Amino acid sequence: MLPDPSLxxxxxxxDPTAVRDDDGTYWLFSTDAWAxxxxxxxxxxxxxxxxxxxxxxxxxxxxxxxxxxxxSGAAGxxxxxxVRVGDEWRMYWSASTFGSRTSxxxxxxxxxxxxxxxxxGLVVTSLHDVDGPNAIDANAVVDADGRHWLVYGSFxxxxxxxxxxxxSGLAVGQAPGxxxxxxxxxxxxxxxxxxxxxxPGGGYALVLSYDSLFSTYHVRVGVSESVTGPYVDRAGRxxxxxxxxxxxxxxxxxxxHALSGGRAWLAPGHASVLTDGDRQLLVHHVRDAGDPTRHxxxxxxxxxxxxxxxxxxxxxxxxxAEPADERPTDPAELAGTWELVTFDxxxxxxxxxxxxxxxxxxxxxxxxxxxxxxFTSRALELVVFPSVDAVRGVSTLSFxxxxxxxNATLGTRVVEP
Numbered sequence: 001m002l003p004d005p006s007l008x009x010x011x012x013x014x015d016p017t018a019v020r021d022d023d024g025t026y027w028l029f030s031t032d033a034w035a036x037x038x039x040x041x042x043x044x045x046x047x048x049x050x051x052x053x054x055x056x057x058x059x060x061x062x063x064x065x066x067x068x069x070x071x072s073g074a075a076g077x078x079x080x081x082x083v084r085v086g087d088e089w090r091m092y093w094s095a096s097t098f099g100s101r102t103s104x105x106x107x108x109x110x111x112x113x114x115x116x117x118x119x120x121g122l123v124v125t126s127l128h129d130v131d132g133p134n135a136i137d138a139n140a141v142v143d144a145d146g147r148h149w150l151v152y153g154s155f156x157x158x159x160x161x162x163x164x165x166x167x168s169g170l171a172v173g174q175a176p177g178x179x180x181x182x183x184x185x186x187x188x189x190x191x192x193x194x195x196x197x198x199x200p201g202g203g204y205a206l207v208l209s210y211d212s213l214f215s216t217y218h219v220r221v222g223v224s225e226s227v228t229g230p231y232v233d234r235a236g237r238x239x240x241x242x243x244x245x246x247x248x249x250x251x252x253x254x255x256x257h258a259l260s261g262g263r264a265w266l267a268p269g270h271a272s273v274l275t276d277g278d279r280q281l282l283v284h285h286v287r288d289a290g291d292p293t294r295h296x297x298x299x300x301x302x303x304x305x306x307x308x309x310x311x312x313x314x315x316x317x318x319x320x321a322e323p324a325d326e327r328p329t330d331p332a333e334l335a336g337t338w339e340l341v342t343f344d345x346x347x348x349x350x351x352x353x354x355x356x357x358x359x360x361x362x363x364x365x366x367x368x369x370x371x372x373x374x375f376t377s378r379a380l381e382l383v384v385f386p387s388v389d390a391v392r393g394v395s396t397l398s399f400x401x402x403x404x405x406x407n408a409t410l411g412t413r414v415v416e417p
Contacts, residue, residue: 002039003034003039005039005044005056006056007056008034008054008056009053009054009055009056009296010028010046010053010054010296010297010298011294011295011296012030012033012034012035012044012294012295012296013028013030013044013046013054013285013295013296013297014030014031014033014270014285014295015030015031015078015079015080015137015193015270015285016028016029016030016270016272016283016284016285016297017029017030017080017081017082017272017283018051018272018274018281018283018299019082019083019084019089019113019274020274020276021112021113024049025047025048025049026047026048026049026050026051026274027045027046027047027057027082027113027114028044028045028046028047028048028054028283028297029043029044029045029060029080029082029091029113030043030044030046030080030285030297031043031044031076031077031078031079031080032044032059032075032076032077032078033076033295035293035294040059040063040076041059041061041063041064041074041075041076041077042059042060042061042062042063042064042076042077043059043060043061043077043080043091043093044056044059045057045058045059045060045113045114046297050319050320051274051281051299051317051319052299052316052317052318052319053319054297057114060080060091060108060110060115060117061077061093061108061117061119064076064077064095065093065095065106065108065119067104067106067119067121067122068093068095068104068106068122069095071095071102071103071104071122071125072095072096072097072100072102072103072104073097073102074095074096074097074103075097077093077094077095078093078094078095078096078136078137079093079094079136079137079138079193079270080092080093080094080138081138081139081140081272082113083140085142085148085166085169087111088109088110088111089109089110089111089112089113090107090108090109090140090169091107091108091109091110091117092105092106092107092123092138092139092140092150092169093105093106093107093108093138094135094136094137094138096134096135096136100128101126101127101128101130101134101156101157102126102127102128103125103126103134103135103136104122104124104125104126104135105122105123105124105125105135105136105138105150105152106119106120106121106122106123107119107120107121107122107123107169107170108120109169120168120169120170121170123138123150123162123164123169123170123171124150124152124162124171124175124176125175126157126176131157132156132157132175132176133152133153133154133156133157133158133159133160133176133177134153134154134155134156134157135152135153136152136153136154136192137152137153137154137192137193137194137270138150138151138152139151139152139194139195139196139272140164140169141161141196141204141227142166143204143226143227144198144202146166147163147166147227148163148164148165148166148169149161149162149163149164149196149227149228150162150163150164150171150177151180151194151195151196151206151227152194153176153192153194154191154192154193155188155189155190155191155192156189157176157182157189158179158180158181158182158183158189158191158240159179159180159181159182159191159192159194159206159208160176160177160178160179160180161177161178161180161227161228161229162175162176162177162178163177178228178229179229179240180194180206180228180229180231180239180240181194181206181208181222181231181239181240182239182240182242183210183242183246183249184242184246186246187211187246187247190210190211190212191208191209191210192208192209192270193207193208193209193269193270193271194206194207194208195207195208195271195272195273196227197273197275197280197310199223199304199308199310200304200308201308202225203223203224203225203226203308204223204224204225204226204227205221205222205223205309205310206221206222206223206224206229206231206239207219207220207221207253207271207273207282207310208220208221208222208239208250209269209270209271210250210269210348211348211349212267212349213267213269214267214287214292215266215267215292215349216256216267216348216349216350217256217267217268217269217270218252218254218255218256218267218268218269218343218348218349219252219253219254219255219268219269219271219282219284219312220233220250220251220252220253220406221233221250221251221253221309221310222239222250222251223308223309233249233250233251233406234251234309234402234403234404234405234406235248235251235404235405235406237249237250247345247346247348248345248346248405248406250345250406251309251402251406251408252343252344252345252348252402252406252407252408253271253282253310253311253312253408254268254269254271254282254284254300254312254343254408255268255343255348255349255350255352256268256289256349256350256351256352257314257341257343257351257352257353257354257410258289258341258351258352258353258354259314259339259341259354259390259391259412260339260354260391261391261392262390262391263288263289263290264288264289264290264351265286265287265288265289265298265351266286266287266288266289266292266351267286267287267292268284268285268286268298269284269285269286270284270285271283271284272284273302274299279301279325280301280302280303281299281300281301281302281317282299282300282301282302282312283297283298283299284297284298284300285297285298286298289351298316298317299316299317300312300313300315300316300317301313301315301317301385301387303373303383303385303400304383305374305381305382305383305400305402306370306374306376306381306383307381309381309402311383311400311401311402311408311410312400312410313385313387313398313400313410314341314387314398314400314410314411314412315387315388315389315390315398315412316390318387318388318390321388321395322386322387322388323386323387323388323395324386325385325386326386327372327373327383327384327385327386328373328384328397329369329371329372329373330369331364331367331368331369331375332364333397334359334364334367334375334384334397334413335359335360335361335364336358336359336413336414336415337356337357337358337359337413337414338356338357338358338359338399338411338412338413338414339354339355339356339411339412339414340354340355340356340357340409340410340411341353341354341355341409341410341411342355342407342408342409342410343407343408343409343410344407345405345406345407356414357411363377366378373385375399377401379403379404380401380402380403380409381401381402381403382399382400382401383399383400383401384397384398384399385397385398385399386398387412389412389414389415392414392415392416392417393417394415394416394417395415396412396413396414396415397412397413398410398411398412398413399411
């Protein structure tokens with residue numbers, strides 16, 4: 001018996017991307033998936049007023065477009081990316097089957113996120129027995145010069161950037177395009193779910209998912225002066241490096257973790273970024289460690305360190321309950337007991353467990369302020385911001401921190417209700 005999607009809410013939203021329409025409504029697009037396979041094909045659509053509570057809205061398309069089905073044999077569509085270009089909304093969808101590189105990325109266009117969506121054809125394809133990137137996991141990007149790019153790829157051939165025609169949204173560059181990131185065969189080339197966003201002050205960040213979709217999935221990032229790379233991590237390692245330790249390439253943002261008294265989250269990944277006015281939010285899927293077959297969407301605040309690296313909140317976005325973004329500037333404002341999770345590059349595939357740190361006068365003496373919530377504490381670059389503790393249900397402070405090697409520590413000040 002098939003499930004009733006109207007009861008799903010944010011559950012079964014895999015590979016999500018979110019947009020906001022002119023009326024302020026948020027629309028979420030995701031892969032045709034649930035615990036036991038697709039209910040039907042056509043890209044799942046949900047709506048929300050607060051990015052917390054999601055209502056299932058149906059499917060964007062009436063199945064897999066014929067050209068995508070004929071090329072790939074896909075039973076459903078994967079990893080849609082939805083962007084607005086002028087008055088037109090563009091959805092880049094992927095058609096493939098698990099473990100195969102015979103895939104296609106296609107384009108549909110609409111006047112509104114609810115459609116109606118019109119098929120505009122295939123953008124790029126790949127064949128399993130031909131070397132090169134897998135034509136899935138599209139991300140449409142416009143660079144500072146106004147050039148349009150499709151960033152795409154996954155396991156097998158890595159991540160590439162292919163130039164698009166701004167008017168049609170179709171490819172004008174020669175496939176496969178320019179290599180941005182890859183991983184060695186020793187880890188099955190496990191990189192996918194690319195998303196590029198501008199850095200404050202110029203340049204770009206490339207957000208990626210590493211390792212196994214079902215268990216060890218996690219999010220890393222590199223930066224570049226150009227959309228087309230080269231992208232390097234915080235320690236200067238190139239994201240195309242095949243010779244170094246694959247566990248150490250890429251700066252960590254988010255991995256499996258648990259907070260005291262809360263659910264244990266497994267395999268967060270395939271992230272996109274929603275820029276909503278002056279705030280940015282990481283939109284990703286995650287699995288319940290107690291029942292890994294079930295996945296759901298989570299939204300988290302994305303912040304930037306003083307030296308231009310993206311980092312994310314340890315707490316899911318709380319919607320209307322979120323406090324005003326008034327960030328501390330004095331290290332003394334950080335005093336208290338904090339619950340921390342640390343993501344180490346070499347062990348990022350597990351579930352990080354929490355530990356506590358008391359920020360007292362001795363610790364405060366080691367913290368230097370750079371203003372607007374930016375601090376340096378020993379080896380960590382920190383961003384401190386207001387948040388809501390999802391376990392305790394109270395307003396508090398959280399921080400996201402990165403060290404020079406590319407490990408992340410996320411923290412929340414403990415305030416008992």
